[in-house]
Amino acid sequence: MFFSAFAQWDIHMVVDAPIQNTQVEGISYGYEFKLHYPTYRGTYLSCIEELYFEVDGERVPDGMVEFHLNGKQFLLSELPGLFAEYWHITDDAVIRVVDYKGLEKGSVHSVKAHMQHRIPYTGYEGDYGVEISECTKELMVE
Amino acid sequence: MSKDIKIGVSIYSFTYFYDLKLMDLEDLLRTAHEMGYEGVEIVVAQMAPEYPNISDEWIAHFKELLDKYELHLVSWSAYIDMGLHPDRDLTDEEICEHTRRDLILAKKAGADLVRTQHAIKPKNFRAMLPFCKQLDMKLCIEMHAPHHPDVPVWKEYLEIMAEPESEGYLGVVPDFSIFQYAPHKQMIENYLRDGFREDKLNAVIELNKERLSAEEIIATDDFTDYEKNVIVDIVGHFQSPAKLEDLKKLIPYSPYIHGKFHFLDENCHNPCIPYEEIIPMVKELGFKGYIASEYEGWDEAAMEQLKRYVTLLNRLLED
Secondary structure, three states: OOOOOHHHHHHHOEOOOOEEEEEEOOEEEEEEEEEOOOOOOOEEHHHEEEEEEEEOOEEOOHHHEEEEEOOEEEEHHHHHHOOOOEEOOOOOEEEEEEOOOOOOOOOEEEEEEEEEEEEOOOOOOOOOEEEEEEEEEEEEEO | OOOOEEEEEEHHHHHHHHHOOOOOHHHHHHHHHHHOOOEEEEEHHHHOOOOOOOOHHHHHHHHHHHHHOOOEEEEEEOOOOOOOEOOEOOOHHHHHHHHHHHHHHHHHHOOOEEEEOHHHOHHHHHHOHHHHHHHOOEEEEEEOOOOOOOOHHHHHHHHHHHOHHHOOOEEEEEEHHHHOOOOOHHHHHHHHHOOOOHHHHHHHHHHHHOOOOHHHHHOOOOOOHHHHHHHHHHHHHHOOOOOHHHHHHHHHHOOEEEEEEOOOOOOOOOOOOOHHHHHHHHHHOOOOEEEEEEEOOOOOOHHHHHHHHHHHHHHHHOO
């Protein structure tokens, strides 16, 4: 939005923290980084209208992304139905990318997040305020 | 010092520090106490970690902190999240259910007031009266810019508040943003950063005060498309602020006021909200309750700004 004050939070959306390679039962299957909800209060996951990621300039297929929050693992395709899952602003979501190779320790990667999210208390009769937040960070693999 | 009017703070004012995890809830409450504030407002959707399914354990923890720092919980600030679902608005019944939940949680937490939003709709607002009476709780709608008492839906709300049975239960929280007549310092800085030429912006701000329309202002000079958009925005937001006399329509139903601000200068003067005129009028009208500072700068200047607010209000409230 042209004059949105919320935009000032966008630079915090991809969290400044190292990328970690992830395992399940000791078997590597991808890597993860953290995502911060970019406004002054939290939101319901059902208010996320679009969320995608690019790593080193390449779009990560949505089906290869897991969204972890509140101790649970969600698929991106499940988000619109999650009207009872609240994303608190001090709880960063963990984004896991399924990538069997993982990423090389010590390497640096460009991580971009794009999120279109509805502000549920603005506007009426379906005419809600919608924010588009983007953030790119250079993150090192730990 | 007027004994009827106390100074509180919405801990939302510390958003920068809380959001970036530089301070936790206890840090904010201790800081509010040290600055001289007597009461606090909490925006629960922002600072209650289990929101909206808040446990008794968290409420007990919150009450302990309030006791520790000698703070009265002035307001439990709630939302009407009409757009919660992707494909529909909340129904009237859901609006009432959400509001009932907030009233119960607020009561448990020791507040006697829930601040809600005008999206509640007049019929739902009125429908909450029996429950407010049952719990002995106030339900108050925030009046925020660009609204004022002559906005049609607000005329309806004020009529409901004026009904004898509503007294002490259904009211309004005026937010001083309704009196803002010019863009604040941060907005001006953003406009300049994004390319609005300073001499032209200063001229536009003055022409807006003279109530020229956006088209008339645009016709006075050679503006870029960006500058034209900003002019439309400035006129839309700041040309029709509430009148001071409007307080006469609000204060009789106001147990609580939001002291909105974005910037106080070194003399604790606000350049775009006329505090020096508002506060004497609030006193004269016999307001009893808290005025809570609501700093909306979302930056680290909050600390200095919130101290200046205490100085400003203490000065204006002196008898």
